[in-house]
Amino acid sequence: MKWDTLDEEPCSLSRTVAVVGDRWTLLILRECFLRVRRFEAFQSSLQITRHLLSERLKKLVRFGILRRVPYSETPKRYEYILTQKGLDLYPVIMAMVHWGDTHMGDERGRPLLHEHKTCGKLFDPVMVCSECGEVLHAKQVHVHAGPGRKEAVG
Amino acid sequence: MKWDTLDEEPCSLSRTVAVVGDRWTLLILRECFLRVRRFEAFQSSLQITRHLLSERLKKLVRFGILRRVPYSETPKRYEYILTQKGLDLYPVIMAMVHWGDTHMGDERGRPLLHEHKTCGKLFDPVMVCSECGEVLHAKQVHVHAGPGRKEAVG
């Protein structure tokens, strides 16, 4: 597989993996959702090398997930803010957090608790069907080739 | 960061990333959800090197996401089947597929369409609050340190 063209594959998972499917990007995005915005802050909280952090931030900007916004003119300094496209990754992050809570926990209990401001309660994220609202399970889903697949396959 | 102990960090996202946060693992899991089970089948559909495929499958077995089940005695041959822990990754995969559908599409249309057998309709996966059922948005969620975090931090 050629990683440089993974975002053009006729598969939405491949295209997403092309963007967030490396060791650091998801952790950087976690920090973004925790309101981290600046180079030094990412670096010190993640212990990522400055080189890689710089690369990954550029990549996220290039894909339109972060915006690089000046917050000081002299000297020129920038911070990194989630775009709507970036904010839309929230379900991906939350799905992973929930799986980690469920299957990778230890005796210390959950690292973080999530409160839904709308209803005021601590919650778990649940994935449901957009049409009937039922909780989704892999075995109740049937997959069809869509137009993008048919055209790609022939 | 030390990748070999990422699964012990006091953060559920880190722990999940420790398992699925590399270039190949999510693509292998996609194939699992599409009912692929055998070494040769993974290899030919993903074009992953045999070496890496072997490594990744071992890792997924070690973490209890796949089971290695014999399907032939002479010669000994095995196939790889999702455990419940593996099936529970479905929301992660679906969240990524949905993000790809929404933000990484091209003029050809969606590669795959998903039908919910329960209601018979083509659907999108939606993440909701377990308590009130409302659709989740990052800005409506407040994060608290849980017991696992407090104990780890001090």
Next chain:
DNA sequence: TTTGACAGTTCTATTTTGGAACTATAGCCT
């Protein structure tokens, strides 16, 4: 004038990955 904060870049060593060939077991065909 020196120090420190911030946002990177540059350099080398180590690790991971890609690509191709090789091994091992066994069934099937002639």
Next chain:
DNA sequence: AGGCTATAGTTCCAAAATAGAACTGTCAAA
């Protein structure tokens, strides 16, 4: 018996990605 094929890997070397540390440049404050 001898050779072909299928399956599930392992081995080896080259290429690419990552880690770790030092360095650059701008400006503010002491």
